[in-house]
Amino acid sequence: MRPPIETELLKTFVTIVETQSFTRTGDRLHRTQPAISMQIRRLEEALGKEVFDRTKRQVQLTREGELLLHYARRILSLSDEAMSRIGQADLSGIVRIGTSDDYANILLPEILRRFAEAQAGVQIDVVCDNGVAIERRLKDGLIDLALVASRGAVAEEELIRTEELVWIAATPSQAKSRPLSLAVFPDGCVCRATMAEALDAAGRDWRIGFSSDNIGAIHAAVRSGMGVSAVERSLAPAGVRILGQAEGLPPLAPVHLCLKLNRASTSPVLDALADEIRIGLAPAPLRYEPQAHHHA
Structure with missing residues (x-):
């Protein structure tokens, strides 16, 4: 088994790709050009493959180099993140989160548990309400951050992931x-509005058979047959059936899971908890599949 690759070598490799120059990489990393060349030789020896095509005058990656670049960037990003998080000073104070009852019960508990273990001096206050009310609280400065579902265009810095909505019964x-x-x-509620719009567009008659601000009560009502509902696919509870167009129900527009911050907040905990939530709820990375190379 080959030994692990040193992150210092990966940093040099990525910097060469970004600067397109061994000399500029040396200037940025405060090393001589021969030292940079030596590091790349060590990297290639560790891999048993060449990462740069030396038949070209410009810096150009080999197929193995392209694959390594994908992983090197991920490794360096995770390394920086770990150093930042672990080296962070102990925090104290109160942070106020606004979100819906389903997110508070399903998405946040494990994230908040990890954060509370790492920052024992922090008090976390969670306020549950519908999305419209939560965003109003954020605007009025009554909470520090809001985890909400949104429809339509959203700011890139607020988007965590996009969720497919499904019917359940x-x-x-x-x-x-x-x-x-x-x-x-x-x-x-965004899901309620999305259901109503989809049914109206399909010319389908509907009524509210059950309403509650508690997600457990809604799930119980669905399981008992009192009504159908719509949830993010990742939040579909046990004991229900997922339905769709095959059963005569219209497709539902997706929703965006967003984290919105009150930048006027004076909470010293705001950014640290926001980072924890983004990491905990980020979509799983796509698996990298290198392109097949066909030879004549």
């Missing part, structure tokens, strides 16, 4: 009921 036969009975959060 106790049995497929419920999709055929006229009017369609819905189990939903009170008005102001």
Whole structure:
């Protein structure tokens, strides 16, 4: 088994790619050009492969170099993140989070547990309400950050991930009921509005059969057959069926999971907790599949 590659070698490799020059890399890393060349030789010896095509006058990667670049950037990013997080001073104070009941019960508990273990001096206050009310609280300065679902265009810095919405019911036969009975959060919920718009666009009659601001109660109502509902696919509970167009229900527009910060907040904990939430809820990275090379 080959020994692990030193991060210092990976940093030199990535810097060469970014600067397109061994000399400029030496200037940036405060090393001589021969020292930079020696590091790349060590890297190639560790890999057993060449990472630069030396038949070209300009800096050009080999196929193995292109693959390494993908992983090197990820490794260096994780290394920087770990050093930043672990080296962070102990924090104290209060941080106030606003979110929906389902996110507070399903998405946040493990994230907040890890953060509380690392920062025992922090008090975390969680306020649950619908998205409209939470964003109003954020605007009024009553909370420090908001984890909400949004539709339409969102700011890139606020987007964590995009979620597919799916219909859920106790049995497929419920999709055929006229009017369609819905189990939903009170008005102001993005999922409720998305369901209503999709059904109206499809010319489908519907009614509110059950409403609650508690996600456990809504799930129980769906399981009992009181109504159908819509949730992010990743949050679909046990004991329900996922339905769709095959059962006669219209497709639902996706929603965006967003983290919005109150930049006027004086909480010393704001950025640290925001980073923890982004990391905990970030979509899984796509698996890198190198292109197949066909030879004549």
